[in-house]
Each structure stands twice: as structure tokens, then as C-alpha cells.
Amino acid sequence: MKILLLITGLGLGGAEKVVTSLADQLFVAGHQVKIAYLRGEIEVQPQHPEIELIQLGLNSLANFSHSAQRFAQIMQQFQPDVVHAHMFHAILFARLLRRSAQIPYLICTAHSKVIGGKARQWLYRMTDRYSDVNTNVSQEATDFFIAQKAFGAAKSTAVSNGIDTQKFQFSASARQQLRSQFGFSDDTPVLIAVGRLMQAKDYPNLIQAFRLLQQTQPKAQLLIVGDGVQRAELEQQVQQLNLADQIHFLGVRHDVAELLSAADLFVLSSAWEGFGLVVAEAMSCERVVVATDCGGVKEVLGEPEWLVPPQNAEMLSKKLVQALQLSIEQKAQLGQQHRQRIQQHYSMQSMLQQWLALYHLSTERTAS
Structure with a gap:
């Protein structure tokens, strides 16, 4: 089968990681796959260099005609089934070109419960007839899009993201090595958060929660992995709270699985999420997870005990203290349960099979 994956960009985000991982899985399974992206630099890409990455150059509306012609050429040359x-701008682009580019079968995937305002809601609604299948990354997000009439109910479903459980698994050697590099002892309580430094992730909430945590856990350390527009603002907040020796901004890292192993506890402080990919990655690494109850996180975590309301630093801090007070045996047991849950419900193979089932609907329709 020939599959063209279309995405807004290939920056360092959860959706981008999912798309490139999906491309790898499809390629290994014997399918022909290409990735077209509207704009931006390549910051994440498939592991297999045979998978072609094609930029459409849609940097502004002035370039729409050129990008549309480029897309039509790709369709004619590749002739995907x-x-x-993936993501709003790519969805809108594909829907608008459904007829002129002769797209035989179109699947549109949103990656968040957040629609993005009334204008986007209206555009989703007005172009919905041009897609064959709509999906979102959690049942809650899918139901919300349907309730807001951004997706038509009859052709919408939830498809969860998948985790590479071979890549994301606990490593005792990585834990020891990284703790040594950071100067942390074996009994230092280490928390980790992973994600772009942007409004959705609500790092100010996490920093305030960590400040409260310090009252009972003065030896605790916090690693923040990621970069983004709020970095300077967050670093200033940390300086003002005199926490620069306890909160460490690591920037973009490509050893996230190893960093997760080095930590005792993963924390997600987001105000909103789609699926919560990093939660699943932390669970796959057998980490204890404390998270805000947003988007599909509750579906992934499956443990309401470790969820707190968004934007509530006091409750987040209390839950972090509770998690850190678990015994070594309790943390290990909870971590093992987390990994088993990911292996059973959120593996890469599980995601691949769900997508292939939807892709094969295109051939069934052609045959009929």
C-alpha cells in the first residue's frame, strides 16, 4: 500500500514524533510511505533514510498556490492509496485540495482536545465533508470534537498513539551514569518533566508546586527537558524563587529514555494535552507518574489516584510529596504495572494495526 503522511511541520513535538515513528513502522511492514510537511525546519525525522521528506513551502498564504501545485505533483507521481x-493546518490544506489534487482517500487526525478557537472550529466544520475518516488521540478528545461539531460523528474515532517500548525502557546503567554526571546521590529525590516550554505545558504551575515541595523535600531536584518560547521567563521565575540550584533546564535532549531512568518521578503539569505522549513514555520506563487531569492523560495513566486538577500548584505539590514517600518496593511495583499497561494498550504495534485497519478501508471502498 502507498501512504502519504501530511503534517504541518517536523518540529520537536509529540505529534511530529508520532508521525515519524508511524512512517518507520509502515516502512518496516513493507508499505511505501512518504512524508510531506507544510513548512519549517526538520527537527525530527524517521530512522529509515529511504522515507522521503518533502517540504511544500507553505510559509504564508501567498505561497498557497505554489504549495498546492507541488502537492498535486506529488499526488500524481506517487499516487498514494x-x-x-495530521494537525490543523495540514488537515485544512488536504481538505481544500481533496478534489483538485484527486486524493483517493483522506484520513484527518487531530492531536489535541483543543480546537483552537471559533475560527478553527468553523473551518473544521465547513470542510468536514471532504474527509473520509476523522480521528483524535484519545476518546475524550474525539468526543469533544464531535460535541463541538468540528468532526462528524459518523466518521470519527479515537486512535491512541503508540510507544516504542524497546526504546523506552528502564536502564539501571543509564540511571547510575546520569546521576553521577548531575552530581546526584542514589537517595536524591529526582523529578523530571519533558515537553516544550510553552503555555500548554504550564511550567509556572510546576515550578510553584516544586517550591512548595521543597518545604518537606529540601533535597529534591527537578530536571526540565525541552526548549521553547517561555524559557527565559521560566528561568527568571526560578531565579526569583532562589531555586536555581534545584531546578535544571536541560534544553532539547535526545536521551530522554535515559533521563527518565535517572529520575524517580515523572511529572506532567499541563493545562491541556491531547494524548500525553510523554506520560506513556515515562510509564514505559517504569517511572512513577503524577499528572494533571487533562486531555487523554487519564486514559493513558489508568490510575486516578495520581491525577490532580490542572493549574493547582498546591494539590500538585501534595501529590508529588505522596509519590516521593512511597517505598522503593512500592515505586518498583507501580512502575512495573505502568510498563505492562503500555505494552498491552499503547505499543507501537497496537497503533500500527489500528491505522492499517483504517487504511484498508480505502481499498475496500475502491473494490466496491
Whole structure:
């Protein structure tokens, strides 16, 4: 089968990681796959260099005609059985070109419960007839899009993201090595948060929660992995709270699985999420997880005990203290349960099979 994956960009985000991982899985399974992206630099890409990455150059509306012609050429040359569009701008682009580019079958995937305002809601609604299948990354997000009439109910479903459980697994050697590099002892309580430094992730909430945590856990350390527009603002907040020796901004890292192993506890402080990919990655690494109850996180975690309301630093801090007070045996047992849950419900193979089932609907329709 020929599959064209279309995405807004290939920056360092959860959706981008999912799309490139999906491309790898499809390629290994014997399918022909290409990735087209609207704009931006390549910051994440598939492991297999045979998978072609094609930029459409849609940097502004002035370039729309050129980008549309480029897309039509790709369609004519590659002749995919399915076009699978990810994220709002790519979805809108594909829907608008459904007829002129002769897209045979179009699947549109949103990656968040957040629609993005009334204008986007209206555009989703007005172009919905041009997609064959709509999906979102959690049942809650899918139901919300349907309730807001951004997705038509009859052709919408939830498809969860998948985790590479071989890549994301606990490593005792990585834990020891990284703790040594950071100067942490074996009994230092280490928390970790992973994600872009942006409004959705609500790092100010996490920093305030960590400040409260310090009252009972003065030896605790916090690693923040990621970069973004709020970095300077967050670093200033940390300085003002005199926490620069306890909170460490690591920037973009490519050893996230190893860093997760080095930590005792993963924390997600987001105000909103789609699926919560990093939660699943932390669970796959057998980490204890404390998270805000947003988006599909509750579906992934499956443990309401470790969820707190968004934007509530006091409750987040209390839950972090509770998690750190677990015994070594309790943490290990909870971590093992987390990994088993990911292996059973959120593996890469499980995600691949769900997508292939939807892709094969295109051939069934052609045959009929």
C-alpha cells in the first residue's frame, strides 16, 4: 500500500514524533510511505533514510498556490492509496485540495482536545465533508470534537498513539551514569518533566508546586527537558524563587529514555494535552507518574489516584510529596504495572494495526 503522511511541520513535538515513528513502522511492514510537511525546519525525522521528506513551502498564504501545485505533483507521481493528514493546518490544506489534487482517500487526525478557537472550529466544520475518516488521540478528545461539531460523528474515532517500548525502557546503567554526571546521590529525590516550554505545558504551575515541595523535600531536584518560547521567563521565575540550584533546564535532549531512568518521578503539569505522549513514555520506563487531569492523560495513566486538577500548584505539590514517600518496593511495583499497561494498550504495534485497519478501508471502498 502507498501512504502519504501530511503534517504541518517536523518540529520537536509529540505529534511530529508520532508521525515519524508511524512512517518507520509502515516502512518496516513493507508499505511505501512518504512524508510531506507544510513548512519549517526538520527537527525530527524517521530512522529509515529511504522515507522521503518533502517540504511544500507553505510559509504564508501567498505561497498557497505554489504549495498546492507541488502537492498535486506529488499526488500524481506517487499516487498514494491514502493521504493521512495530521494537525490543523495540514488537515485544512488536504481538505481544500481533496478534489483538485484527486486524493483517493483522506484520513484527518487531530492531536489535541483543543480546537483552537471559533475560527478553527468553523473551518473544521465547513470542510468536514471532504474527509473520509476523522480521528483524535484519545476518546475524550474525539468526543469533544464531535460535541463541538468540528468532526462528524459518523466518521470519527479515537486512535491512541503508540510507544516504542524497546526504546523506552528502564536502564539501571543509564540511571547510575546520569546521576553521577548531575552530581546526584542514589537517595536524591529526582523529578523530571519533558515537553516544550510553552503555555500548554504550564511550567509556572510546576515550578510553584516544586517550591512548595521543597518545604518537606529540601533535597529534591527537578530536571526540565525541552526548549521553547517561555524559557527565559521560566528561568527568571526560578531565579526569583532562589531555586536555581534545584531546578535544571536541560534544553532539547535526545536521551530522554535515559533521563527518565535517572529520575524517580515523572511529572506532567499541563493545562491541556491531547494524548500525553510523554506520560506513556515515562510509564514505559517504569517511572512513577503524577499528572494533571487533562486531555487523554487519564486514559493513558489508568490510575486516578495520581491525577490532580490542572493549574493547582498546591494539590500538585501534595501529590508529588505522596509519590516521593512511597517505598522503593512500592515505586518498583507501580512502575512495573505502568510498563505492562503500555505494552498491552499503547505499543507501537497496537497503533500500527489500528491505522492499517483504517487504511484498508480505502481499498475496500475502491473494490466496491
